[in-house]
Each structure stands twice: as structure tokens, then as C-alpha cells.
Amino acid sequence: MGHNNVDWAWRSPSGELQEPEKRLQRQSKRFRKDYTRQMRRLIARAPIEQHRVAIVVYGLVDFESFFKARAIAEGLREKNPKLYPYLGTDLKYFISMRPAYRGNLIRLVRMINEELHAMARQMESEIEHVPNVQVRYSNELAKADLSRVEMIHAVDGWHPSAQGHNVFAKAAFSGLAPSLEFLGIKGS
8 A cells, every 4th residue: 555545536526626625535534444454454463473563654755846856857858858758658547647636646645644644643552552562653755855856767757766766765764763772673
């Protein structure tokens, strides 16, 4: 579950494309419900382990900064059609990536991150009596700056480039510090 679940415009009735608020609310709540179900499966197993278990729920990446890089790539491609040869192919199947729908995609991701954070807090309170299990939310991926065109792949302008992957890895690792401490692992 993740970014593939945030295409709010896919299969959306035309009325909801014009007035999407109810759809965004439903979709963020459904995301939380589905994610919670999967988390409960993990948490149900964790207490019987003979070691500490740390579960980190990461917020989804910031599409607003991604779209800044994407706009640069789109401008570069307008000037030189040989650049980003597959730029735009994602628009065929990921409707919410289309310029007209991007603002609501950004809103939905923020709403989902709020739901993920609330869900993690709920899980934490439910397992506070279980000393060997920790559940935490991390917004490190959601804070990662993807606004530079170097962060996206030069072929499709959608997937992360090697630099983009490094930004994600650094953000994800920095979000692990409290969990590593809980596990008794010293970070470097």
C-alpha cells in the first residue's frame, strides 16, 4: 500500500472530479482502514516474539515538491523533445498526475499522512502494555525535498533517479533512530 493507492481521479464520476472533497475524505479514510487491517496483522504476531519489534509507519512522500521537479522536467522536454522520452506515459494510467488534478492529489496525500499518523498513535496506545513492541509514525519521507529535477528519473520523470533514491534512503534511515534505540541498536 502506498502511492499507487492515491489516484483519487481514477474511476471517479465526473461530478466528483469537479467537487472532489467527499471522495478525498472517503479515500483517505478507506486507506487508513485498509492500512490498519494490515498493521493489526503485524502487531498480532509481534508480542509472541522473543525479541523487541519496532514497526515504523512512514508518511507518503510530498507530491508538492515532486511536482516542482516534474514541472521543470516538462519545461525541459518542451524545449528538447529528446529529453525524458517517456514523460507523460504515467498520465495514461495515473489520472491524478494530470495537471488539472495534481492539487487534489497533493491534498489527498497530506490527508492520508494525517490518517497514518493518527493510526500509528492509536496503535501505540493499544500496545502500550506490550513492552517488546513499538509502533511509530515517521514523517521523514514526507519531508524529503524532491523539488530538484535531479531527483526524478531522466527517462520517465516519474520514478526517482539514483539521487532521488539516495534522498529517500537518507530520510528513511533518519526516521529509524528512535526505533533503533528501542531495539538496542546504536546508530552511526
